[in-house]
Amino acid sequence: METQSTASAMSTMATQIRRDVLRMVHAVSSGHPGGSLGCVDYFTALHFHFMKHKAQPFSMSGNGEDVFFLSNGHISPVYYSTLARSGYFPVPELATFRKLNTRLQGHPATHEHLPGIRVATGSLGQGLSVAAGLALQKKIDKDPHTVWVVTGDGELQEGQIWEAVMFAAHRKLDNMIVAVDFNQKQIDGSTGDVMGLTEWTSKFLAFGWEVLEMDGNNWDEIMSVVPQAQAKLGAGKPIVIIMKTEMGQGVDFMMGTHAWHGKAPNDEQLAKALAQLPETDHKDY
Amino acid sequence: MKSYEILGQKDTRSGFGAGLHEAGKRNSDVVALCADLTGSLMMDAFKDEFPERFIQAGIAEANMISVSAGLATGGKIPFAGTFANFATGRVYDQIRQSVAYSHKNVKICASHAGLTLGEDGATHQILEDLGLMKMLPGMVVINPCDYNQTKAATIAIAEYDGPCYLRFGRPKWPVFIPEDMPFEIGKALMLNEGKDVTIFATGHMVWKAIEAGHKLAEKGIDAEVINLHTIKPLDRDAILASVKKTGCVVSAEEHQMNGGLGDSIAQLLSRELPTPMEFVAVDDSFGESGTPDQLLEKYGLTTDAIVAAAERAMARKA
Numbered sequence: 001m002e003t004q005s006t007a008s009a010m011s012t013m014a015t016q017i018r019r020d021v022l023r024m025v026h027a028v029s030s031g032h033p034g035g036s037l038g039c040v041d042y043f044t045a046l047h048f049h050f051m052k053h054k055a056q057p058f059s060m061s062g063n064g065e066d067v068f069f070l071s072n073g074h075i076s077p078v079y080y081s082t083l084a085r086s087g088y089f090p091v092p093e094l095a096t097f098r099k100l101n102t103r104l105q106g107h108p109a110t111h112e113h114l115p116g117i118r119v120a121t122g123s124l125g126q127g128l129s130v131a132a133g134l135a136l137q138k139k140i141d142k143d144p145h146t147v148w149v150v151t152g153d154g155e156l157q158e159g160q161i162w163e164a165v166m167f168a169a170h171r172k173l174d175n176m177i178v179a180v181d182f183n184q185k186q187i188d189g190s191t192g193d194v195m196g197l198t199e200w201t202s203k204f205l206a207f208g209w210e211v212l213e214m215d216g217n218n219w220d221e222i223m224s225v226v227p228q229a230q231a232k233l234g235a236g237k238p239i240v241i242i243m244k245t246e247m248g249q250g251v252d253f254m255m256g257t258h259a260w261h262g263k264a265p266n267d268e269q270l271a272k273a274l275a276q277l278p279e280t281d282h283k284d285y
Numbered sequence: 286m287k288s289y290e291i292l293g294q295k296d297t298r299s300g301f302g303a304g305l306h307e308a309g310k311r312n313s314d315v316v317a318l319c320a321d322l323t324g325s326l327m328m329d330a331f332k333d334e335f336p337e338r339f340i341q342a343g344i345a346e347a348n349m350i351s352v353s354a355g356l357a358t359g360g361k362i363p364f365a366g367t368f369a370n371f372a373t374g375r376v377y378d379q380i381r382q383s384v385a386y387s388h389k390n391v392k393i394c395a396s397h398a399g400l401t402l403g404e405d406g407a408t409h410q411i412l413e414d415l416g417l418m419k420m421l422p423g424m425v426v427i428n429p430c431d432y433n434q435t436k437a438a439t440i441a442i443a444e445y446d447g448p449c450y451l452r453f454g455r456p457k458w459p460v461f462i463p464e465d466m467p468f469e470i471g472k473a474l475m476l477n478e479g480k481d482v483t484i485f486a487t488g489h490m491v492w493k494a495i496e497a498g499h500k501l502a503e504k505g506i507d508a509e510v511i512n513l514h515t516i517k518p519l520d521r522d523a524i525l526a527s528v529k530k531t532g533c534v535v536s537a538e539e540h541q542m543n544g545g546l547g548d549s550i551a552q553l554l555s556r557e558l559p560t561p562m563e564f565v566a567v568d569d570s571f572g573e574s575g576t577p578d579q580l581l582e583k584y585g586l587t588t589d590a591i592v593a594a595a596e597r598a599m600a601r602k603a
Contacts, residue, residue, distance in 0.1 A: 140338070
C-alpha cells in the first residue's frame with residue numbers, strides 16, 4: 001500500500017521531469033531528449049526514494065551519503081531536472097540550460113560549481129571508472145553508503161568500460177549499483193546494427209558481477225528489483241541492473257526510434273508532446 | 286661559474302619513490318596507483334608500508350586515471366604512476382575531462398620520460414608530454430632535475446590541492462641539489478648569477494646547463510643558469526628579471542621544441558620583452574633505440590650544444 005502511494009507520487013514527479021526535459025531542450029533547440037525521457041523513472045526512483053543523499057548543503061566528497069554518477073553525460077536534461085526538483089539548486093535555473101554563463105552546461109561539469117555534479121562526463125566511458133574510484137574510497141574509509149551509476153548501453157562499446165568492470169570485480173566493489181540504460185539505440189541507429197554484441201547479462205556475469213534485469217519504465221518492476229539489488233550489497237560483487245527502457249518514453253512520436261537521441265522538438269512538436277504529459281502540482285519552471 | 290659538488294649518481298624515479306614514501310608517512314590520505322610498473326617506478330617502499338593504500342590498476346591506464354579522479358572526489362590524494370607515454374598521450378582525454386576540467390586533486394606521476402629512457406626506443410620515449418600537459422587549464426607541470434629535487438617535488442605536490450603532472454626519468458644522473466632544499470612550486474631556482482646570457486633548463490638538462498656554464502666561463506662568458514623545474518605556472522618574474530639583465534636566452538630541455546619549456550618562455554618574452562633566443566630541444570623528430578648518452582648526442586641535447594646555442598644567442602644581441 002505504502003509502496004503504491006510512493007510509486008504514484010513518483011509517477012507524478014516523473015511526469016513533471018519529462019515536461020522539464022522537453023522544455024529545456026526546446027528552449028535552446030539542442031540537447032538529448034530521447035535517452036533522458038527513457039531514464040526519467042529510474043532517476044526519479046533513485047533521487048526521491050532509494051538514495052540516502054543530502055541536497056543541502058551539497059558535499060563534493062559525498063562522505064556519509066549515497067552518491068550518484070551519470071556516466072553517459074549527454075542525458076544531462078533528466079539529470080539537471082532531477083537534481084533541481086530534489087533540492088540541489090533552484091528549479092528556475094533549469095531555464096539557463098546550455099545558455100552562455102550557465103551552470104547547466106551541455107554535458108555535466110563541475111567547473112561552474114553546479115551542486116550535485118561531482119565530475120565532468122560526456123566523453124563516454126569514464127564515469128564508471130570515476131564511480132569505482134569513489135566506491136573504493138568509501139571502502140578504504142569504511143563509509144557504508146552506496147555508489148549509484150547510470151551508463152548508456154551504446155557507451156558499453158568504449159573499451160574503458162571493461163577496464164572498470166574488471167577493476168570493480170577485482171576490488172570487490174560490492175557498494176556499487178550500476179544501471180545500464182538498455183534502450184538499444186545510439187546516434188547512428190540500433191546498438192545491434194552499430195556493434196552487434198549486445199548480450200550484456202552473460203558478459204557482466206563472466207566478469208564476476210551480480211546481474212539483475214528490469215523494465216526501467218515499469219514502476220512495479222523498479223520498486224521490486226532495486227531492493228533486490230540493494231539486498232546484494234556487501235556480498236563481494238559489484239551489481240549491475242540491465243535496465244530496459246524506451247528511448248523517448250512518454251511521448252508517442254519520440255518512441256520506437258533513435259531519431260530523438262540528440263534532436264530537440266520544434267514549437268509544434270513541443271506542444272504535441274506536452275499534451276501527452278499533463279501539468280502537475282510541481283509546476284513548470 | 287659556481288661549482289656544484291656531485292653528491293652521487295641516482296635516478297630521478299628513485300627520488301619519486303622516496304618522496305612518495307615520505308608523503309605517505311606524512312598524510313594518511315595519500316594513496317598510490319600503478320599500472321603494472323611498481324618496480325620501475327620505485328613504488329615498493331610505499332606499497333610495502335601502506336598496502337591498504339596501494340592500488341594495483343593493472344595494464345589499464347585509462348581506468349587508473351579516472352579511478353584516481355573518483356578517489357580524489359572522496360578526499361584522497363591519489364598519485365597515479367606509469368611510464369610518461371602511458372601517463373599522458375594514452376590517457377589524454379581521461380586527464381582532460383575527469384582530472385583537469387573537473388579540477389581533481391590527482392598527481393600524475395610519469396617515469397621514463399624522454400630520450401634517456403634509452404634502448405626501449407621511440408614507442409616509449411615520449412617527447413611531447415610537457416606540451417600536452419601544459420595546455421590543460423589549471424594543470425601544474427613539473428620536471429625536476431635530480432634525485433633530491435624529485436623527492437622534494439613529490440612531497441610538495443602532496444601538499445598542493447589540485448591536478449599536477451610530475452615528470453621524471455630512468456637513468457642515473459648527477460645529484461647536486463642539497464637534500465634539505467624545500468621545493469617551491471612555480472619558483473625558479475637560481476643556480477648561477479651571470480650577465481651575458483641566461484640559460485633556462487629543466488629536468489636532466491639542468492646538469493648539462495651547469496656544465497655548459499663552466500665551459501662558457503672558460504671562454505670568458507658569464508652565463509646565468511636558472512633551473513625552471515616548474516613549466517607551469519611559469520615563473521614570469523624570474524624570467525623577465527634575468528633576461529632584462531642578460532639580453533639573450535637559451536632554453537634546454539629533453540622534449541620536443543614544439544610545445545616545451547622553450548615555447549612557454551618564448552611566448553612570454555615575445556609579449557613582454559622580445560629577446561634573441563635559442564632552443565636546445567628535439568627538433569620535430571621521434572627518438573630511437575640506443576644508450577642515453579648516444580641518443581642525447583645524436584639529437585643535440587649536449588653540453589656543447591648549449592654552449593653553441595649561448596654563443597649564437599649572444600651574437601644576435603643588438
